[in-house]
Amino acid sequence: MGAGHGRPGGGLTLHHAGASRVHRAPAHLKVLALLAFMLLVVAIPGDAGWAPEAYGVAAALVVATVLVARVPLLFVLRRMVVEIPFVVFALLVPFVAHGPRTTLPVLGLEVSAPGLAEAGHLLATGTIGVAAALTLAATTTARDLLAGLARLRVPALLLEIMGFMLRYAEVVTGEWSRMLVALRSRGCEPRSPRHWPALGRALGALFVRSYERGERVHLAMLSRGYVGARPAREGAP
Amino acid sequence: MHVPDGFLDAPTSIATGVVAAAGIGLALRGARRELDDRTAPMVGLVAAFVFAAQMVNFPVGAGTSGHLLGGALAAVLVGPWSAVLCLSTVLLVQALLMADGGITALGTNVTLMGIVGVGAGYLVFVAVRAVLPRRPAMVVPAAAVGAFVSVPAAAAVFTLLFAVGGQASVGIGDVAVAMLGWHTVIGLGEAAVTALVVSAVVATRPDLVHGARPLLAASTLEIRRPGAPAGAEVAG
Numbered sequence: 470m471g472a473g474h475g476r477p478g479g480g481l482t483l484h485h486a487g488a489s490r491v492h493r494a495p496a497h498l499k500v501l502a503l504l505a506f507m508l509l510v511v512a513i514p515g516d517a518g519w520a521p522e523a524y525g526v527a528a529a530l531v532v533a534t535v536l537v538a539r540v541p542l543l544f545v546l547r548r549m550v551v552e553i554p555f556v557v558f559a560l561l562v563p564f565v566a567h568g569p570r571t572t573l574p575v576l577g578l579e580v581s582a583p584g585l586a587e588a589g590h591l592l593a594t595g596t597i598g599v600a601a602a603l604t605l606a607a608t609t610t611a612r613d614l615l616a617g618l619a620r621l622r623v624p625a626l627l628l629e630i631m632g633f634m635l636r637y638a639e640v641v642t643g644e645w646s647r648m649l650v651a652l653r654s655r656g657c658e659p660r661s662p663r664h665w666p667a668l669g670r671a672l673g674a675l676f677v678r679s680y681e682r683g684e685r686v687h688l689a690m691l692s693r694g695y696v697g698a699r700p701a702r703e704g705a706p
Numbered sequence: 707m708h709v710p711d712g713f714l715d716a717p718t719s720i721a722t723g724v725v726a727a728a729g730i731g732l733a734l735r736g737a738r739r740e741l742d743d744r745t746a747p748m749v750g751l752v753a754a755f756v757f758a759a760q761m762v763n764f765p766v767g768a769g770t771s772g773h774l775l776g777g778a779l780a781a782v783l784v785g786p787w788s789a790v791l792c793l794s795t796v797l798l799v800q801a802l803l804m805a806d807g808g809i810t811a812l813g814t815n816v817t818l819m820g821i822v823g824v825g826a827g828y829l830v831f832v833a834v835r836a837v838l839p840r841r842p843a844m845v846v847p848a849a850a851v852g853a854f855v856s857v858p859a860a861a862a863v864f865t866l867l868f869a870v871g872g873q874a875s876v877g878i879g880d881v882a883v884a885m886l887g888w889h890t891v892i893g894l895g896e897a898a899v900t901a902l903v904v905s906a907v908v909a910t911r912p913d914l915v916h917g918a919r920p921l922l923a924a925s926t927l928e929i930r931r932p933g934a935p936a937g938a939e940v941a942g
Binding site (some may be wrong): 483484500503504507508509511512515534548551552556562565566567584587591593594595597598599601602603605609611614622624626627628630631632633634635636637638640641642645654659665666668669671672673674675676677679680681683684686687690695696 | 714791
Protein backbone atom coordinates (compact mmCIF):
# COMPACT_ATOMS: atom_id res chain seq x y z
CA MET A 470 0.00 0.00 0.00
CA GLY A 471 2.94 2.33 0.47
CA ALA A 472 3.78 2.51 -3.21
CA GLY A 473 2.67 6.10 -3.50
CA HIS A 474 4.58 7.41 -0.53
CA GLY A 475 8.01 7.72 -2.08
CA ARG A 476 7.18 9.17 -5.46
CA PRO A 477 4.43 11.77 -5.52
CA GLY A 478 1.90 10.64 -8.09
CA GLY A 479 3.50 7.21 -8.28
CA GLY A 480 1.66 4.95 -10.66
CA LEU A 481 -1.35 7.20 -11.22
CA THR A 482 0.26 9.68 -13.57
CA LEU A 483 1.36 8.86 -17.09
CA HIS A 484 5.09 9.28 -16.58
CA HIS A 485 7.27 7.18 -18.87
CA ALA A 486 10.74 7.06 -17.39
CA GLY A 487 13.59 8.06 -19.65
CA ALA A 488 16.66 10.25 -19.91
CA SER A 489 16.08 11.95 -23.25
CA ARG A 490 16.57 15.64 -23.92
CA VAL A 491 12.83 16.18 -23.50
CA HIS A 492 12.86 14.40 -20.14
CA ARG A 493 15.76 16.51 -18.92
CA ALA A 494 14.38 19.86 -20.12
CA PRO A 495 13.31 22.15 -17.23
CA ALA A 496 9.65 21.53 -16.41
CA HIS A 497 8.69 25.21 -16.36
CA LEU A 498 9.93 25.59 -19.95
CA LYS A 499 7.95 22.52 -20.99
CA VAL A 500 4.75 23.86 -19.44
CA LEU A 501 5.26 27.27 -21.08
CA ALA A 502 6.08 25.63 -24.42
CA LEU A 503 2.93 23.49 -24.22
CA LEU A 504 0.79 26.51 -23.36
CA ALA A 505 2.24 28.68 -26.14
CA PHE A 506 2.04 25.85 -28.66
CA MET A 507 -1.61 25.13 -27.85
CA LEU A 508 -2.55 28.83 -27.92
CA LEU A 509 -1.07 28.96 -31.44
CA VAL A 510 -2.91 25.80 -32.51
CA VAL A 511 -6.19 27.10 -31.09
CA ALA A 512 -5.64 30.38 -32.95
CA ILE A 513 -5.42 28.65 -36.37
CA PRO A 514 -8.52 29.82 -38.22
CA GLY A 515 -10.38 26.62 -39.09
CA ASP A 516 -11.87 28.05 -42.30
CA ALA A 517 -8.59 29.30 -43.78
CA GLY A 518 -7.30 27.48 -46.84
CA TRP A 519 -3.95 26.75 -45.19
CA ALA A 520 -5.49 25.32 -42.01
CA PRO A 521 -4.97 21.62 -42.93
CA GLU A 522 -1.27 22.27 -43.58
CA ALA A 523 -0.95 24.17 -40.28
CA TYR A 524 -2.57 21.30 -38.37
CA GLY A 525 -0.26 18.90 -40.20
CA VAL A 526 2.81 20.88 -39.12
CA ALA A 527 1.56 21.04 -35.51
CA ALA A 528 0.84 17.31 -35.43
CA ALA A 529 4.25 16.58 -36.97
CA LEU A 530 5.87 18.72 -34.22
CA VAL A 531 4.12 16.69 -31.52
CA VAL A 532 5.10 13.38 -33.14
CA ALA A 533 8.70 14.62 -33.51
CA THR A 534 8.79 15.56 -29.81
CA VAL A 535 7.48 12.13 -28.84
CA LEU A 536 10.15 10.47 -31.01
CA VAL A 537 12.96 12.65 -29.58
CA ALA A 538 11.70 11.79 -26.08
CA ARG A 539 11.96 8.07 -26.98
CA VAL A 540 8.45 7.50 -25.67
CA PRO A 541 6.82 4.66 -27.63
CA LEU A 542 4.13 6.10 -29.93
CA LEU A 543 1.82 3.30 -28.81
CA PHE A 544 2.18 4.51 -25.20
CA VAL A 545 0.78 7.90 -26.26
CA LEU A 546 -1.84 6.48 -28.65
CA ARG A 547 -3.26 4.09 -26.07
CA ARG A 548 -3.81 6.91 -23.62
CA MET A 549 -5.63 9.10 -26.12
CA VAL A 550 -8.91 7.35 -25.19
CA VAL A 551 -9.63 10.27 -22.82
CA GLU A 552 -10.58 12.13 -26.00
CA ILE A 553 -13.40 9.80 -27.05
CA PRO A 554 -16.44 11.61 -25.55
CA PHE A 555 -15.25 14.77 -27.20
CA VAL A 556 -14.79 13.03 -30.58
CA VAL A 557 -18.42 11.91 -30.40
CA PHE A 558 -19.47 15.51 -29.88
CA ALA A 559 -17.31 16.77 -32.76
CA LEU A 560 -18.80 14.16 -35.08
CA LEU A 561 -22.30 15.39 -34.18
CA VAL A 562 -21.53 19.03 -35.02
CA PRO A 563 -21.98 18.75 -38.83
CA PHE A 564 -25.46 17.33 -38.32
CA VAL A 565 -26.74 20.01 -35.95
CA ALA A 566 -24.87 23.09 -37.20
CA HIS A 567 -26.53 25.79 -39.31
CA GLY A 568 -25.48 27.03 -42.74
CA PRO A 569 -25.64 25.77 -46.31
CA ARG A 570 -26.00 22.02 -46.61
CA THR A 571 -23.58 19.81 -48.42
CA THR A 572 -23.69 16.12 -49.28
CA LEU A 573 -21.03 13.80 -47.93
CA PRO A 574 -19.41 11.99 -50.88
CA VAL A 575 -19.22 8.59 -49.20
CA LEU A 576 -22.41 8.19 -47.19
CA GLY A 577 -24.69 10.52 -49.14
CA LEU A 578 -25.77 12.29 -45.93
CA GLU A 579 -26.82 15.95 -45.92
CA VAL A 580 -24.68 17.89 -43.45
CA SER A 581 -23.89 21.54 -42.75
CA ALA A 582 -20.87 22.76 -44.73
CA PRO A 583 -19.50 25.16 -42.06
CA GLY A 584 -20.31 22.54 -39.44
CA LEU A 585 -18.12 20.04 -41.29
CA ALA A 586 -15.19 22.47 -41.33
CA GLU A 587 -15.71 23.24 -37.63
CA ALA A 588 -15.85 19.56 -36.75
CA GLY A 589 -12.50 19.18 -38.49
CA HIS A 590 -11.10 22.15 -36.55
CA LEU A 591 -12.42 20.79 -33.23
CA LEU A 592 -11.06 17.31 -33.90
CA ALA A 593 -7.66 18.62 -35.01
CA THR A 594 -7.12 21.01 -32.07
CA GLY A 595 -8.55 18.54 -29.54
CA THR A 596 -6.40 15.67 -30.78
CA ILE A 597 -3.23 17.76 -30.97
CA GLY A 598 -3.99 19.12 -27.48
CA VAL A 599 -4.39 15.66 -25.94
CA ALA A 600 -1.26 14.33 -27.68
CA ALA A 601 0.82 17.36 -26.64
CA ALA A 602 -0.40 17.19 -23.04
CA LEU A 603 0.34 13.45 -22.98
CA THR A 604 3.88 14.21 -24.15
CA LEU A 605 4.34 16.61 -21.23
CA ALA A 606 2.85 14.08 -18.80
CA ALA A 607 4.98 11.24 -20.15
CA THR A 608 8.26 13.14 -19.86
CA THR A 609 7.77 15.03 -16.58
CA THR A 610 7.66 13.58 -13.09
CA ALA A 611 5.23 15.08 -10.62
CA ARG A 612 8.12 16.39 -8.54
CA ASP A 613 9.73 18.14 -11.53
CA LEU A 614 6.37 19.59 -12.48
CA LEU A 615 5.86 21.05 -8.99
CA ALA A 616 9.35 22.59 -9.06
CA GLY A 617 8.64 23.99 -12.53
CA LEU A 618 5.34 25.49 -11.44
CA ALA A 619 7.10 27.08 -8.46
CA ARG A 620 9.42 28.82 -10.92
CA LEU A 621 6.35 30.09 -12.75
CA ARG A 622 5.31 31.82 -9.51
CA VAL A 623 2.34 29.56 -8.82
CA PRO A 624 1.42 30.28 -5.16
CA ALA A 625 3.42 28.07 -2.78
CA LEU A 626 0.33 27.03 -0.81
CA LEU A 627 -1.38 25.76 -3.97
CA LEU A 628 1.73 23.79 -4.90
CA GLU A 629 1.92 22.35 -1.40
CA ILE A 630 -1.72 21.23 -1.72
CA MET A 631 -0.94 19.72 -5.12
CA GLY A 632 2.05 17.93 -3.64
CA PHE A 633 -0.06 16.42 -0.86
CA MET A 634 -2.79 15.46 -3.31
CA LEU A 635 -0.30 13.71 -5.59
CA ARG A 636 1.48 12.06 -2.68
CA TYR A 637 -1.73 10.63 -1.22
CA ALA A 638 -3.88 10.14 -4.34
CA GLU A 639 -2.51 6.65 -4.77
CA VAL A 640 -2.96 5.85 -1.08
CA VAL A 641 -6.59 7.01 -1.14
CA THR A 642 -7.45 5.35 -4.47
CA GLY A 643 -5.73 2.19 -3.22
CA GLU A 644 -7.85 2.32 -0.08
CA TRP A 645 -10.94 2.77 -2.27
CA SER A 646 -10.10 -0.22 -4.45
CA ARG A 647 -9.64 -2.37 -1.33
CA MET A 648 -13.03 -1.17 -0.06
CA LEU A 649 -14.53 -2.15 -3.43
CA VAL A 650 -13.01 -5.62 -3.15
CA ALA A 651 -14.56 -5.90 0.33
CA LEU A 652 -17.95 -4.71 -1.00
CA ARG A 653 -17.85 -7.14 -3.92
CA SER A 654 -16.89 -10.04 -1.68
CA ARG A 655 -20.08 -9.35 0.28
CA GLY A 656 -22.17 -9.58 -2.87
CA CYS A 657 -22.38 -5.87 -3.70
CA GLU A 658 -22.36 -4.95 -7.38
CA PRO A 659 -21.10 -1.34 -7.48
CA ARG A 660 -22.47 -0.69 -10.97
CA SER A 661 -26.05 -1.47 -10.03
CA PRO A 662 -28.14 1.49 -8.78
CA ARG A 663 -29.70 -0.85 -6.20
CA HIS A 664 -26.37 -0.91 -4.40
CA TRP A 665 -25.76 2.83 -4.46
CA PRO A 666 -26.58 3.18 -0.75
CA ALA A 667 -23.77 0.77 0.10
CA LEU A 668 -21.48 2.59 -2.32
CA GLY A 669 -22.45 5.94 -0.76
CA ARG A 670 -21.70 4.70 2.75
CA ALA A 671 -18.36 3.38 1.56
CA LEU A 672 -17.52 6.73 -0.03
CA GLY A 673 -18.54 8.46 3.20
CA ALA A 674 -16.21 6.17 5.11
CA LEU A 675 -13.48 6.95 2.58
CA PHE A 676 -13.97 10.68 3.24
CA VAL A 677 -13.74 10.19 7.02
CA ARG A 678 -10.59 8.08 6.58
CA SER A 679 -9.01 10.64 4.23
CA TYR A 680 -9.86 13.51 6.57
CA GLU A 681 -8.50 11.69 9.59
CA ARG A 682 -5.37 10.78 7.63
CA GLY A 683 -4.98 14.49 6.87
CA GLU A 684 -5.20 15.28 10.59
CA ARG A 685 -2.62 12.61 11.41
CA VAL A 686 -0.31 13.90 8.67
CA HIS A 687 -0.66 17.42 10.04
CA LEU A 688 0.16 16.32 13.57
CA ALA A 689 3.15 14.35 12.30
CA MET A 690 4.33 17.44 10.45
CA LEU A 691 3.93 19.60 13.57
CA SER A 692 5.93 17.11 15.60
CA ARG A 693 8.71 17.47 13.02
CA GLY A 694 8.79 21.24 13.31
CA TYR A 695 6.32 22.35 10.62
CA VAL A 696 5.59 26.07 10.94
CA GLY A 697 3.20 26.66 8.05
CA ALA A 698 5.49 26.14 5.09
CA ARG A 699 7.33 23.11 3.87
CA PRO A 700 11.10 23.48 4.09
CA ALA A 701 12.89 23.41 0.73
CA ARG A 702 14.03 19.92 -0.11
CA GLU A 703 17.78 19.45 -0.21
CA GLY A 704 19.01 19.33 -3.74
CA ALA A 705 15.68 20.48 -5.17
CA PRO A 706 15.67 23.70 -7.15
CA MET B 707 -16.54 15.84 -19.22
CA HIS B 708 -13.71 18.33 -19.32
CA VAL B 709 -13.61 21.09 -21.92
CA PRO B 710 -10.76 20.28 -24.35
CA ASP B 711 -8.45 22.57 -26.32
CA GLY B 712 -9.99 24.47 -29.21
CA PHE B 713 -13.55 24.40 -27.96
CA LEU B 714 -13.64 28.06 -27.01
CA ASP B 715 -11.59 30.74 -28.78
CA ALA B 716 -8.37 32.12 -27.31
CA PRO B 717 -9.79 35.41 -25.84
CA THR B 718 -12.54 33.52 -23.97
CA SER B 719 -10.03 30.94 -22.73
CA ILE B 720 -7.70 33.67 -21.47
CA ALA B 721 -10.57 35.57 -19.81
CA THR B 722 -11.72 32.44 -17.96
CA GLY B 723 -8.08 31.82 -17.03
CA VAL B 724 -7.98 35.23 -15.32
CA VAL B 725 -11.28 34.49 -13.53
CA ALA B 726 -9.93 31.10 -12.42
CA ALA B 727 -6.67 32.63 -11.13
CA ALA B 728 -8.56 35.29 -9.19
CA GLY B 729 -10.93 32.68 -7.76
CA ILE B 730 -8.07 30.43 -6.66
CA GLY B 731 -6.33 33.43 -5.09
CA LEU B 732 -9.43 34.28 -3.06
CA ALA B 733 -9.91 30.64 -2.11
CA LEU B 734 -6.29 30.37 -0.88
CA ARG B 735 -6.96 33.27 1.50
CA GLY B 736 -10.34 31.92 2.57
CA ALA B 737 -8.98 28.43 3.21
CA ARG B 738 -6.15 29.88 5.31
CA ARG B 739 -8.85 31.47 7.48
CA GLU B 740 -10.84 28.22 7.68
CA LEU B 741 -7.94 25.86 8.29
CA ASP B 742 -4.87 27.92 9.27
CA ASP B 743 -1.65 25.91 8.99
CA ARG B 744 -3.66 22.72 8.48
CA THR B 745 -4.58 23.96 4.98
CA ALA B 746 -2.00 22.10 2.91
CA PRO B 747 -2.36 18.58 4.34
CA MET B 748 -6.14 18.78 4.86
CA VAL B 749 -7.02 20.24 1.46
CA GLY B 750 -4.49 17.94 -0.19
CA LEU B 751 -6.03 14.84 1.37
CA VAL B 752 -9.59 15.94 0.61
CA ALA B 753 -8.50 16.64 -2.99
CA ALA B 754 -7.15 13.10 -3.12
CA PHE B 755 -10.54 11.92 -1.85
CA VAL B 756 -12.37 13.95 -4.55
CA PHE B 757 -9.99 12.47 -7.12
CA ALA B 758 -10.81 8.94 -5.93
CA ALA B 759 -14.55 9.71 -5.76
CA GLN B 760 -14.47 10.94 -9.36
CA MET B 761 -13.29 7.50 -10.44
CA VAL B 762 -16.59 6.00 -9.26
CA ASN B 763 -18.72 5.61 -12.37
CA PHE B 764 -22.46 5.30 -12.26
CA PRO B 765 -24.55 4.40 -15.30
CA VAL B 766 -26.74 7.20 -16.67
CA GLY B 767 -28.44 5.11 -19.33
CA ALA B 768 -27.86 4.47 -23.03
CA GLY B 769 -24.66 2.62 -22.23
CA THR B 770 -22.85 5.71 -21.02
CA SER B 771 -21.77 6.38 -17.50
CA GLY B 772 -21.18 9.59 -15.64
CA HIS B 773 -19.04 10.26 -12.64
CA LEU B 774 -19.31 12.47 -9.62
CA LEU B 775 -18.02 16.03 -10.08
CA GLY B 776 -17.94 16.48 -6.33
CA GLY B 777 -18.10 20.28 -6.18
CA ALA B 778 -21.17 20.50 -3.96
CA LEU B 779 -20.10 17.43 -1.99
CA ALA B 780 -16.71 18.95 -1.16
CA ALA B 781 -18.31 22.33 -0.32
CA VAL B 782 -20.72 20.73 2.17
CA LEU B 783 -18.04 18.52 3.71
CA VAL B 784 -15.09 20.92 4.04
CA GLY B 785 -16.43 24.40 3.28
CA PRO B 786 -16.59 26.41 0.05
CA TRP B 787 -13.06 27.87 -0.01
CA SER B 788 -11.34 24.56 0.60
CA ALA B 789 -13.69 22.94 -1.93
CA VAL B 790 -12.66 25.42 -4.65
CA LEU B 791 -9.02 24.53 -3.91
CA CYS B 792 -9.75 20.79 -3.95
CA LEU B 793 -11.53 20.88 -7.29
CA SER B 794 -8.97 23.24 -8.84
CA THR B 795 -6.09 21.05 -7.67
CA VAL B 796 -7.74 17.95 -9.12
CA LEU B 797 -8.32 19.75 -12.44
CA LEU B 798 -4.73 21.09 -12.52
CA VAL B 799 -3.31 17.62 -11.92
CA GLN B 800 -5.64 16.07 -14.49
CA ALA B 801 -4.69 18.65 -17.14
CA LEU B 802 -0.93 18.63 -16.52
CA LEU B 803 -0.24 15.01 -15.63
CA MET B 804 -3.15 13.06 -17.13
CA ALA B 805 -3.96 15.00 -20.33
CA ASP B 806 -7.60 15.22 -19.22
CA GLY B 807 -8.93 18.63 -20.26
CA GLY B 808 -6.91 20.94 -22.51
CA ILE B 809 -4.22 23.19 -21.05
CA THR B 810 -5.67 26.26 -22.80
CA ALA B 811 -9.08 25.25 -21.41
CA LEU B 812 -7.73 24.82 -17.87
CA GLY B 813 -9.05 28.24 -16.83
CA THR B 814 -12.44 27.38 -18.30
CA ASN B 815 -12.56 24.04 -16.50
CA VAL B 816 -11.51 25.56 -13.16
CA THR B 817 -14.07 28.35 -13.59
CA LEU B 818 -16.90 25.96 -14.49
CA MET B 819 -16.32 23.01 -12.17
CA GLY B 820 -14.20 24.61 -9.46
CA ILE B 821 -15.80 28.02 -9.01
CA VAL B 822 -19.32 27.87 -10.51
CA GLY B 823 -19.97 24.25 -9.49
CA VAL B 824 -18.79 24.77 -5.91
CA GLY B 825 -20.24 28.30 -5.59
CA ALA B 826 -23.70 27.50 -6.94
CA GLY B 827 -23.84 24.24 -5.01
CA TYR B 828 -22.85 25.88 -1.73
CA LEU B 829 -25.13 28.92 -2.07
CA VAL B 830 -28.15 26.74 -2.85
CA PHE B 831 -27.16 24.42 0.01
CA VAL B 832 -27.04 27.34 2.48
CA ALA B 833 -30.37 28.71 1.20
CA VAL B 834 -32.14 25.35 1.50
CA ARG B 835 -30.58 24.66 4.90
CA ALA B 836 -31.97 28.00 6.13
CA VAL B 837 -35.58 27.06 5.33
CA LEU B 838 -35.42 23.48 6.61
CA PRO B 839 -35.76 22.59 10.32
CA ARG B 840 -32.55 23.13 12.23
CA ARG B 841 -31.47 19.51 12.62
CA PRO B 842 -28.19 17.92 11.45
CA ALA B 843 -30.11 15.35 9.38
CA MET B 844 -31.53 18.21 7.27
CA VAL B 845 -28.04 18.74 5.84
CA VAL B 846 -28.67 15.74 3.58
CA PRO B 847 -31.63 17.08 1.54
CA ALA B 848 -30.00 20.52 1.41
CA ALA B 849 -26.79 18.97 0.05
CA ALA B 850 -28.80 16.99 -2.50
CA VAL B 851 -30.54 20.12 -3.81
CA GLY B 852 -27.23 21.99 -3.90
CA ALA B 853 -25.56 19.16 -5.83
CA PHE B 854 -28.51 18.92 -8.23
CA VAL B 855 -28.35 22.65 -9.03
CA SER B 856 -24.54 22.82 -9.25
CA VAL B 857 -24.32 20.65 -12.39
CA PRO B 858 -26.84 22.51 -14.62
CA ALA B 859 -25.46 25.81 -13.24
CA ALA B 860 -22.00 24.94 -14.57
CA ALA B 861 -23.61 23.83 -17.85
CA ALA B 862 -25.48 27.14 -18.09
CA VAL B 863 -22.27 29.13 -17.62
CA PHE B 864 -20.61 26.94 -20.23
CA THR B 865 -23.47 27.76 -22.62
CA LEU B 866 -22.89 31.49 -21.98
CA LEU B 867 -19.16 31.08 -22.68
CA PHE B 868 -20.00 29.14 -25.81
CA ALA B 869 -22.27 31.97 -26.95
CA VAL B 870 -19.35 34.41 -26.50
CA GLY B 871 -16.44 32.37 -27.81
CA GLY B 872 -17.78 29.12 -29.25
CA GLN B 873 -15.92 27.58 -32.15
CA ALA B 874 -18.89 25.94 -33.86
CA SER B 875 -21.89 27.51 -35.59
CA VAL B 876 -24.34 25.41 -33.63
CA GLY B 877 -27.38 27.48 -32.65
CA ILE B 878 -27.02 28.74 -29.10
CA GLY B 879 -30.58 27.62 -28.36
CA ASP B 880 -29.69 24.06 -29.39
CA VAL B 881 -26.58 24.14 -27.21
CA ALA B 882 -28.56 25.46 -24.24
CA VAL B 883 -31.26 22.80 -24.59
CA ALA B 884 -28.77 19.97 -25.05
CA MET B 885 -26.41 21.11 -22.28
CA LEU B 886 -29.09 21.91 -19.72
CA GLY B 887 -31.21 18.86 -20.53
CA TRP B 888 -28.30 16.44 -20.34
CA HIS B 889 -26.77 18.03 -17.26
CA THR B 890 -30.09 18.03 -15.42
CA VAL B 891 -30.02 14.23 -15.76
CA ILE B 892 -26.40 14.16 -14.59
CA GLY B 893 -27.40 16.49 -11.74
CA LEU B 894 -29.90 13.90 -10.51
CA GLY B 895 -27.12 11.31 -10.26
CA GLU B 896 -24.85 13.88 -8.60
CA ALA B 897 -27.61 14.70 -6.09
CA ALA B 898 -28.22 11.02 -5.27
CA VAL B 899 -24.55 10.20 -4.70
CA THR B 900 -23.92 13.45 -2.77
CA ALA B 901 -26.91 12.78 -0.49
CA LEU B 902 -25.78 9.20 0.18
CA VAL B 903 -22.22 10.23 1.02
CA VAL B 904 -23.24 13.21 3.17
CA SER B 905 -25.80 11.14 5.07
CA ALA B 906 -23.14 8.50 5.76
CA VAL B 907 -20.73 11.11 7.15
CA VAL B 908 -23.44 12.95 9.12
CA ALA B 909 -24.44 9.64 10.72
CA THR B 910 -20.91 8.72 11.81
CA ARG B 911 -18.89 11.94 12.19
CA PRO B 912 -21.26 14.95 12.07
CA ASP B 913 -18.48 17.12 13.51
CA LEU B 914 -16.52 16.69 10.26
CA VAL B 915 -19.33 18.03 8.06
CA HIS B 916 -18.62 21.73 7.60
CA GLY B 917 -22.19 22.41 6.47
CA ALA B 918 -23.66 20.78 9.60
CA ARG B 919 -21.60 22.73 12.14
CA PRO B 920 -24.13 25.55 12.70
CA LEU B 921 -26.79 22.90 13.40
CA LEU B 922 -24.87 20.83 15.92
CA ALA B 923 -25.94 21.45 19.49
CA ALA B 924 -23.00 22.08 21.75
CA SER B 925 -22.57 18.69 23.38
CA THR B 926 -21.30 18.47 26.93
CA LEU B 927 -19.40 15.60 28.42
CA GLU B 928 -21.76 13.30 30.23
CA ILE B 929 -20.58 10.61 32.58
CA ARG B 930 -23.09 7.85 33.24
CA ARG B 931 -22.65 5.41 36.07
CA PRO B 932 -24.11 1.95 35.93
CA GLY B 933 -26.95 1.70 38.39
CA ALA B 934 -27.56 5.43 38.56
CA PRO B 935 -30.99 6.53 37.31
CA ALA B 936 -31.05 7.34 33.60
CA GLY B 937 -30.23 10.94 32.89
CA ALA B 938 -28.50 11.54 36.19
CA GLU B 939 -25.40 13.55 35.46
CA VAL B 940 -22.32 13.84 37.51
CA ALA B 941 -20.97 17.32 37.74
CA GLY B 942 -17.31 17.89 36.97
